[in-house]
Amino acid sequence: MAKRPVFEEVSDPTASRPVKTTGMIDAAPKGARRAIRLWLVVLFALVLAMIVLGGATRLTGSGLSIVEWAPVTGTIPPMSDADWQSEFDAYRQIPQYTEVNAGMSLSEFKQIYWWEWSHRLLGRLVGLVWAAGFLGFLAARKVPVGWTPRLLGIGALGGLQGAIGWWMVSSGLVEGMTRVASYRLAVHLGLAFVILGLIAWYVMQLSRSEAELLRARRAGEPRLFGISTGLMHLAFVQILLGALVAGIDAGRHYTGWPTMGGEWIPELIWESHLGWRNFFENPATVQFIHRMAGYLLAIFAVVVWLRARRSPHPVTRGAFTAMLVAMAAQIGLGILNVLHASPLPLALIHQLGAVVLFSLILRARHHARYPIETSVRGTRK
Structure with a gap:
């Protein structure tokens, strides 16, 4: 191979290189x-x-x-008296x-x-x-x-x-x-x-952009995401139980709290002639299960919150604290509904509270998977 002069001009080495392209995440459109x-x-x-x-x-x-x-x-809608x-x-x-x-x-x-x-x-x-x-x-x-x-x-x-x-x-x-x-x-x-x-x-x-989500997921907390997913599922079950309560007006029976009509377990919790239909048609059974599931959900929420306190991400910790506050408010609304036999305005606020709580659980779960990292000064990176 021929030797090249020391002072020979050469072309820009970057001129022939292909332009670096980003991945599909950043590709247009x-x-x-x-x-x-x-x-x-x-x-x-x-x-x-x-x-x-x-x-x-x-x-x-x-x-x-x-x-x-x-x-x-x-x-x-009907437009005339005949209609x-x-x-x-x-x-x-x-x-x-x-x-x-x-x-x-x-x-x-x-x-x-x-x-x-x-x-x-x-x-x-x-x-x-x-x-x-x-x-x-x-x-x-x-x-x-x-x-x-x-x-x-x-x-x-x-x-x-x-x-x-x-x-x-x-x-x-x-x-x-x-x-x-x-x-x-x-x-x-x-x-x-x-x-x-x-x-x-x-x-x-x-x-957030796809690229930002991809970076955030690398810093995610799988265990916190897993238990918050379990909390989401339990909250969903409780919502279904609430629908069963509303379906038979069970919330307007047994208006005492913490007992049900003075009993911790109501005497009419199981009527033999109903069989499996007790779970759908017996007000005592339906309301009792809804109450017990509510207590379980509250305990689980505290456990999840305690786990979230160990998160290194302040925004994630704040999201789970907001969820716990909403949980406490929803429990309070549930008790008020029982004590007042579920009047329409209070019952609707309780239903709205379920939407707020469910949404905040989803938000906290999202932060567990895609945390927002902050600097030492508390600003977002």
Whole structure:
């Protein structure tokens, strides 16, 4: 090989090198993360309102006032006296009217009708907001890579929720039933919380870039994430038990606390003729299980909080403290509901408290997996 002169000019060694590219996480286009996050926040608020309005519909006994499922034509309420009379006549054919509300006037019927109609209308609005947002982002090609199945899944679960809503209502229209089946109500509420939880998790995911989340996960705390996942599951079970309580008005029985009617274990906790149906139809059984699960959930929350105190991340510790405060408030609301036989305003606040608590558990769980690291001075890195 020929020798090169000492002072020979050479080309820039970097000129022929390929341009360094980043991984898929940072590749363009990144999608409209901020806009999608805002859209999901709106959906979260609508689903929250749906849960609260659904609770009011159940507690006012309004859920069976509309006896048919008309997803399109049912959007328009009765517009004339003849229309109102037709709706009322249909209601008077079901057992709830003949066995519970016999003699109800048309004006009284209108009061329960508007609760159910508003609940169904809000459900349609949730579907429209989801469809408009999803199709709009999809058409504009602004959905981040990998997010299309997640956002589509929310819409699919929303459609399933509408079908389950009618499945629930139809259970109260048959002979011998004066309200919806409590277990179907629990399924309906449970799916609402699944949808709400997914939306909340996606909002938290979209609040930070994929690259930041990847770096944060390396500093995550697997054990804290694991036990907070267990706490989330137990809280979800407690929510389902609360639906069973609401389904048979068990919260308006045994209004004492800490005992139930002066007994630690109520005498009527098991009625032999009901068999396994005690777990769904016996107010003593349902309320007792709901109370015991609440105590267990509170103890578990304290255990998780104590574990979180050892986290090196201040934001994570703060998230679990907020969760514990919400847990204490929810327990207090539950006791007040028992002592006052679950009046409508207090019962709705208790249901809203369940949403807040569940969301804060999810938030703390997210910080356990994707902690926000701070410097010694307490500023975010």
